[in-house]
Amino acid sequence: MVGNHDLSPAAGRAHTLQEYETLAVPYIQVISRPGLLTPDQLWGLPLQLLAVPWVSRSALLAALGWQADGSGDIYQEMEARLTVLVQDWLAQLDPTLPAVLTAHASVQGAVYGGERTVMLGGDLVLPGSLVRDPRLDYVALGHIHKAQNLNPDAHPPVIYPGSIERVDFGEAADEKGFVLATVSRGRTVVERRVLPGRPFIDRTVELKTSSQVMALCLAALGPAAGLSGAMVRLVVNYPRDLEAQIDEAALRRHCEGALDFHLVRRPQVAASARMPGDHLMGLSPLELLARYWQNDREVTPAQADELLRLAAQIMAAGNGMEGEA
Numbered sequence: 001m002v003g004n005h006d007l008s009p010a011a012g013r014a015h016t017l018q019e020y021e022t023l024a025v026p027y028i029q030v031i032s033r034p035g036l037l038t039p040d041q042l043w044g045l046p047l048q049l050l051a052v053p054w055v056s057r058s059a060l061l062a063a064l065g066w067q068a069d070g071s072g073d074i075y076q077e078m079e080a081r082l083t084v085l086v087q088d089w090l091a092q093l094d095p096t097l098p099a100v101l102t103a104h105a106s107v108q109g110a111v112y113g114g115e116r117t118v119m120l121g122g123d124l125v126l127p128g129s130l131v132r133d134p135r136l137d138y139v140a141l142g143h144i145h146k147a148q149n150l151n152p153d154a155h156p157p158v159i160y161p162g163s164i165e166r167v168d169f170g171e172a173a174d175e176k177g178f179v180l181a182t183v184s185r186g187r188t189v190v191e192r193r194v195l196p197g198r199p200f201i202d203r204t205v206e207l208k209t210s211s212q213v214m215a216l217c218l219a220a221l222g223p224a225a226g227l228s229g230a231m232v233r234l235v236v237n238y239p240r241d242l243e244a245q246i247d248e249a250a251l252r253r254h255c256e257g258a259l260d261f262h263l264v265r266r267p268q269v270a271a272s273a274r275m276p277g278d279h280l281m282g283l284s285p286l287e288l289l290a291r292y293w294q295n296d297r298e299v300t301p302a303q304a305d306e307l308l309r310l311a312a313q314i315m316a317a318g319n320g321m322e323g324e325a
Contacts (some may be wrong), residue, residue, distance in 0.1 A: 013192035172200035207238035228257040
């Protein structure tokens with residue numbers, strides 16, 4: 001079934017699964033449009049399949065002849081039309097045969113990685129009541145990478161099996177795998193199989209002083225042997241004046257056995273100097289500058305004197321130009 005990552009952003013382009021259709025691979029059916037498949041369309045398999053592939057916003061806008069106006073109304077219209085379509089299919093089902101709904105979409109109440117819950121209004125979201133309809137025997141969902149059952153201890157199981165590999169550091173702690181479902185009318189048995197997947201190792205180090213900068217970075221990464229074959233990220237928070245002491249080449253040598261290594265530098269910028277609010281009224285621009293630099297810890301007295309001299313020259317030149325005008 002075609003998902004959002006299988007589609008080109010350019011209208012009219014082929015999706016990535018089209019080759020299977022072109023080659024007519026036996027017992028593989030590519031679903032690129034919503035539809036209800038019966039046993040006649042499933043090689044005689046005693047099954048009814050309600051299929052909802054990814055529906056792009058741009059494609060629906062084009063089909064409806066709408067203009068994008070930045071509002072959320074398009075999503076509400078998409079949700080309403082898909083809901084009516086699926087309910088119509090449910091009314092057509094043969095009650096003696098098992099029915100499976102498969103959809104590449106978000107479902108209300110699902111959780112993205114990082115415990116962020118799907119909400120209505122920001123994207124195409126199917127209602128939870130629609131996928132929990134008792135006329136269904138199994139709901140197989142794609143799009144969200146976090147494994148979850150949206151109808152636990154009830155029928156039908158509503159399953160996001162999740163991706164079989166971690167795709168970014170937001171999924172570093174997620175368990176990956178797939179689901180085997182034995183589907184029959186009124187009863188479905190679900191078995192989850194866990195896969196090891198490629199490890200994502202995410203480390204953070206806080207540098208306070210110039211003492212042992214590289215030792216602390218290497219200690220945060222851990223032994224090189226433990227990084228083999230992993231996606232590794234090291235986030236370094238440090239005062240800006242320690243920039244030159246972070247030896248990226250040495251860190252990359254330490255992580256040469258990793259599948260990939262990301263070094264994220266986060267220099268800490270000193271807060272802007274703030275002048276006290278008292279006794280500022282009536283001061284000249286040069287006097288205000290002098291007060292400002294007195295409160296800026298990164299400007300030495302000698303630098304402040306030089307800056308004031310240059311500022312006086314600039315102001316004098318400006319006043320001279322105004323007099324000529």
